[in-house]
Structures are given as structure tokens and as C-alpha cells.
Amino acid sequence: MRPWRGTAVTAVVGAAALLLSACGGGGEGGEGGSATDTGAYADCAANPNNCAAVPADQVQQGGQLSFAIEKNIPNWNVLSSEGNVLETGIVSKAFLPYAFVSSPDLKMNLNTDLMVSADQTTPTTLVYKIKPEAAWDDGTPISAADFAYNWKVQNPTQCPDCGNAGNGGYDSISNVTGSDNGKTVTVTLAKPYTDWRAFFSSGAPLYPAHIAAKHGDLNTPAGLASSFDWLGKNVPTYTGGPYKVANWQDNVALTFVPNPKWYGATKPKLDQLIFRVITDATQEPIALQNNEVQVIYPQPQVDIVSQLRQIPNASQSQGLGLSWEHFDMNLKNPFLKDKALRQALFTAVNRQDVIAKTVGQFNPEVKPLNSLMFVPGQEGYQDNLGTSPVGSGDIERAKQILTQAGYTGVGTALVAPNKQAVPALRIRYTVGNAVRQNQCELFAQYAKQLGVNVTVQPTDDLGTTLTSGDYDVMNFAWVFTPFPFQNAQQTFLSTSGSNYGKYTNPKTDQIINEAAASTDVAAATAKLQEADKIILDDAYELPLYQKPTLIAAQDTVANVRNNSTLDGPSYNVSEWGLKAGS
Numbered sequence: 080m081r082p083w084r085g086t087a088v089t090a091v092v093g094a095a096a097l098l099l100s101a102c103g104g105g106g107e108g109g110e111g112g113s114a115t116d117t118g119a120y121a122d123c124a125a126n127p128n129n130c131a132a133v134p135a136d137q138v139q140q141g142g143q144l145s146f147a148i149e150k151n152i153p154n155w156n157v158l159s160s161e162g163n164v165l166e167t168g169i170v171s172k173a174f175l176p177y178a179f180v181s182s183p184d185l186k187m188n189l190n191t192d193l194m195v196s197a198d199q200t201t202p203t204t205l206v207y208k209i210k211p212e213a214a215w216d217d218g219t220p221i222s223a224a225d226f227a228y229n230w231k232v233q234n235p236t237q238c239p240d241c242g243n244a245g246n247g248g249y250d251s252i253s254n255v256t257g258s259d260n261g262k263t264v265t266v267t268l269a270k271p272y273t274d275w276r277a278f279f280s281s282g283a284p285l286y287p288a289h290i291a292a293k294h295g296d297l298n299t300p301a302g303l304a305s306s307f308d309w310l311g312k313n314v315p316t317y318t319g320g321p322y323k324v325a326n327w328q329d330n331v332a333l334t335f336v337p338n339p340k341w342y343g344a345t346k347p348k349l350d351q352l353i354f355r356v357i358t359d360a361t362q363e364p365i366a367l368q369n370n371e372v373q374v375i376y377p378q379p380q381v382d383i384v385s386q387l388r389q390i391p392n393a394s395q396s397q398g399l400g401l402s403w404e405h406f407d408m409n410l411k412n413p414f415l416k417d418k419a420l421r422q423a424l425f426t427a428v429n430r431q432d433v434i435a436k437t438v439g440q441f442n443p444e445v446k447p448l449n450s451l452m453f454v455p456g457q458e459g460y461q462d463n464l465g466t467s468p469v470g471s472g473d474i475e476r477a478k479q480i481l482t483q484a485g486y487t488g489v490g491t492a493l494v495a496p497n498k499q500a501v502p503a504l505r506i507r508y509t510v511g512n513a514v515r516q517n518q519c520e521l522f523a524q525y526a527k528q529l530g531v532n533v534t535v536q537p538t539d540d541l542g543t544t545l546t547s548g549d550y551d552v553m554n555f556a557w558v559f560t561p562f563p564f565q566n567a568q569q570t571f572l573s574t575s576g577s578n579y580g581k582y583t584n585p586k587t588d589q590i591i592n593e594a595a596a597s598t599d600v601a602a603a604t605a606k607l608q609e610a611d612k613i614i615l616d617d618a619y620e621l622p623l624y625q626k627p628t629l630i631a632a633q634d635t636v637a638n639v640r641n642n643s644t645l646d647g648p649s650y651n652v653s654e655w656g657l658k659a660g661s
Contacts, residue, residue, distance in 0.1 A: 118394030223257025400643020429472020
């Protein structure tokens with residue numbers, strides 16, 4: 080996953096400008112480009128926002144484009160903890176509107192299809208102006224009512240049972256009002272919020288309030304929860320984006336056709352846009368070569384990168400951005416509630432070994448990640464592990480931690496200080512992802528040396544597995560946006576729906592909330608660094624590395640490129656098409 084929003088896209092423009100740290104793929108690059116980018120993507124490292132660009136008059140009218148996604152869509156509500164999955168976020172760009180969107184250079188930009196402007200007029204006042212012509216496809220204007228609904232269902236005081244992915248600062252909003260026939264939205268904050276641009280962004284898009292109102296009273300907590308659940312369970316028949324859903328075959332494909340009421344500047348060229356579900360990543364290059372799909376966005380693996388090099392008339396590119404791999408503990412497991420056991424297990428993990436045996440085989444730029452709040456290339460990133468043994472692979476130090484905490488059977492069959500045998504743990508990963516399977520098997524090997532048996536199990540529904548807590552250790556990825564303060568709130572606050580492992584620390588809750596409410600970005604960043612060190616020491620989540628993203632496309636495809644943020648390649652979906660004459 081990300082779970083898609085890590086903190087929704089969690090990235091902050093006001094706090095830090097992000098720079099693309101890498102963009103590479105497989106093959107020979109052009110002059111000034113990455114040696115791992117090919118064909119149309121050869122200049123992505125130098126020109127991330129415009130590589131593979133084709134002028135509108137050179138994009139054919141009509142045609143069909145198929146894009147492979149690696150997970151099914153069991154929940155259509157990306158605001159929910161269960162629907163907060165990267166693939167659901169990718170397809171939602173076709174039909175849901177939003178105020179801000181992140182681009183391949185890792186910056187956050189105003190969505191000028193929907194918005195005229197969005198400004199912070201005082202530390203506690205935000206004013207959004209919606210384009211007069213912006214409307215849902217049934218003719219209902221996109222208005223302040225949609226903004227207010229977005230706020231209410233993500234505010235735990237308004238809807239405690241909504242099961243949202245994380246309130247992401249929405250509890251700092253005291254009111255959302257409309258004027259100018261609802262086209263001017265005024266948001267009043269109870270206190271300043273550093274990452275205010277994350278509100279109503281592509282990581283937290285707008286749903287149609289007038290349709291939600293048919294499925295629950297939007298003025299009561301129970302009604303809000305009812306409508307919120309309905310949005311998750313039902314295939315969208317509405318659209319406020321460039322495309323609308325024409326057909327959904329569960330676990331097979333989602334088909335879009337152009338929205339004839341689309342108000343945006345760029346009108347869709349395609350007759351059909353299909354997101355085809357291929358849960359086995361190893362089958363994606365085959366599907367690309369056989370023209371079953373024209374674009375794939377797989378979890379990069381050694382064999383996949385090698386296969387793509389052999390496909391004629393196709394280009395590929397890798398990128399390092401706001402997505403990062405990690406191991407998470409489930410603290411609902413009574414044995415994993417013990418900090419010493421967690422520290423020992425994470426100390427036994429050799430991150431450099433993990434990288435060398437997985438992603439390092441096809442991307443030499445990948446290094447161990449030493450922060451939970453920032454990534455390399457992002458202002459604010461620093462090594463917060465320092466001299467900690469966590470992630471070092473120091474088995475002897477890990478055994479020492481256990482022995483000092485009163486464990487026996489260290490290295491053979493571990494017994495807790497209360498004389499109970501430590502049972503076998505389950506580590507889980509998304510089905511079809513060979514890199515994660517290898518990482519989980521390595522984790523099991525490291526743990527075995529401490530006397531802990533670990534079984535490796537895949538899941539075909541990451542969102543449900545995480546929200547239900549059906550794991551002991553999980554290997555997945557956060558896909559953040561440029562908003563680090565909101566990211567931290569969504570990922571680590573004890574009250575957040577995205578805090579799947581139920582980590583609770585009143586001190587870090589306080590620090591993270593203080594950082595998010597600061598008007599001093601430098602001071603806020605320092606607070607995040609403090610929280611980062613505490614959480615790392617608590618050994619709840621172990622960052623592994625910045626996860627390379629990989630895109631490959633047939634050379635007939637126009638304007639589809641990598642975007643190593645939570646928005647993914649579909650950030651500019653209205654521009655997608657096929658080259659004229661193809």
C-alpha cells in the first residue's frame with residue numbers, strides 16, 4: 080500500500096519543497112538523463128514533469144488505453160481507512176475533484192481545472208474559490224457543500240464512526256461556510272494548521288454531498304457514517320472529473336468513458352480508459368508485450384526490470400520519491416507490546432542485506448532510510464537512527480537486548496519473562512509482490528536466530544488486512560504527499576485510522592499535534608524530528624528504504640509518466656492518450 084495516503088498524500092508545500100531525487104528505469108538513457116531510463120522516458124531525471132509529453136494536436140482523438148493496477152478495488156471511498164490504497168487513489172483521479180495535486184517533481188500545485196484560487200488570508204482563515212462552471216455530471220454545482228462534507232466525515236468530533244484514514248488536521252477546522260452561491264468556500268480554523276494545503280487535496284478528494292445526503296442525514300454522526308459507508312460499498316455512478324465509470328468487473332477491470340460534462344481545460348481524447356487488475360506483478364510485462372495493457376506500474380522487481388528491457392517499442396523509468404517500504408508491528412499482539420522484543424527483532428533485521436538481496440539488484444541508488452517523517456531529497460530529512468542498532472542486523476546485540484529484559488531460550492526457543500513461550504508470528508505482504516515476499520522471508524530468517532519462528536503469508540486485500548489487524552508484522556509502503564506534518568498525524572497519532580498497529584504514545588501525540596499547529600516551519604520540523612526519534616526507539620515501525628517506483632509504457636502512449644507521490648501517474652489523467660497515427 081501505501082495505504083494510499085500515508086497521511087493522505089502527505090506532503091507539505093508550506094513546510095518543505097521536495098525535489099525529485101531519482102528517476103530511472105531499465106536501459107540506456109539519453110544525453111543528460113538517467114542511465115536506467117529508456118525511450119520516451121530518457122529525460123525524466125532532468126525533466127520529471129514533462130518527459131513523454133506530446134502536444135494535444137499530436138494526440139489522436141479516440142482509442143483505448145489500458146493501465147494495469149496491482150490490487151482489486153473492494154472499497155471506493157479513499158477517505159476511509161479501508162479504501163486508503165494507492166490503486167484506489169490512482170483510479171479516483173478520473174472521477175473525483177480536488178483542490179491541490181502533487182506533481183512528479185514532488186511539489187504540490189493548485190488544481191486549476193477546479194479552482195480559481197486557494198489562499199490563507201489569516202493564520203486561521205482559508206478561502207477557496209471554485210470555478211463557476213465546475214459541476215458534477217448531473218448538473219449539480221461543485222460547491223462549499225462538498226467541501227463541508229469532506230470536512231465532516233474526516234473530523235472525529237463530527238463523525239466518530241466514519242472510520243476515516245486519519246483526520247489529517249480536519250479536527251482543527253471549526254467551520255466551513257459558503258458564499259457566492261457556494262462557489263467561495265471559507266474555512267475557519269480553531270488553530271493554525273501548517274499543512275493547510277493538504278485539506279481537500281488529491282489525497283482527500285471531494286465526494287458529492289448531494290448524493291451522500293440520499294444515504295444519510297449529513298447533520299448527524301449516524302447519518303454521516305451511513306453515507307460514508309455507502310460511498311465505500313457502491314461503484315460510483317457520479318463524476319466530477321474528466322471520466323465516468325462505464326463498467327466494473329470485480330477483480331477484472333474498471334472501464335471509464337469521457338465525462339461529457341467535464342469542465343476542465345483539457346478534454347479527454349480516449350474513447351475508453353481501462354484500469355485492468357493484474358495482481359501478479361510478474362504477469363504485467365507479458366500483458367504489456369501482448370498489448371493487453373499499454374501501461375504498467377508494477378512494484379519493481381529484478382526479473383520485471385530485466386523483462387522490460389527485452390520488450391520492443393516500450394519505454395521504462397524508475398523514480399525515488401515519497402514512497403517508502405517498512406516493517407510494522409501489530410501492538411495488539413500481547414507479546415509485541417513488549418518494547419524489548421520489538422527492539423530485538425528490528426535490531427536483527429539487516430536493512431543493507433535486505434536492499435542488497437532485493438531492490439539493490441536493479442537500483443544502486445537505494446539506501447537505508449533513517450527517518451519516519453522525511454525522505455532523502457526532501458527538506459527536513461536527517462538521520463534519526465544515529466547510533467541505534469535498529470536495522471543493523473547485529474544479532475548478538477539483539478540477543479543481549481532480550482537477555483537483559485529477562486527472556487530465556489534466546490537463540491533456540493524464546494520464552495518471555497512471564498515464562499510464556501513466544502508463539503510463532505505471522506508476517507504478511509501483498510500477494511504477487513516478489514520483493515516483499517523476499518523481504519518477509521529475510522525477516523523470518525533474522526528472527527529465527529533469536530529463537531522466534533515467523534510464518535510468511537500473503538494477502539490479496541491489504542486495506543482490510545491492515546484495518547482488521549490480521550497480522551503480527553506487516554511489510555508495505557507508505558506513499559506520502561509533500562505534507563510531512565499531516566503525514567505524521569495520519570500515520571502515528573494514536574487516534575488515527577491509519578495507525579493500523581495501534582501505536583500509542585501520549586508524548587508523540589502531543590509533539591506531532593504541536594508541530595502541525597505551528598506557524599514556524601523550522602520549529603515544527605524540529606518537533607517532528609523529536610517525535611521521529613521517539614517512535615524509532617519504540618521500535619513500532621522500521622523504515623527500510625525509499626521504494627523505487629517503476630513505470631513502463633508502449634511507445635504509442637502519450638503523456639503518461641511516473642509520479643513517485645501518492646497521486647501516481649494519473650495526476651494528469653485528462654491528458655492521457657495515444658499518439659496520432661499509432
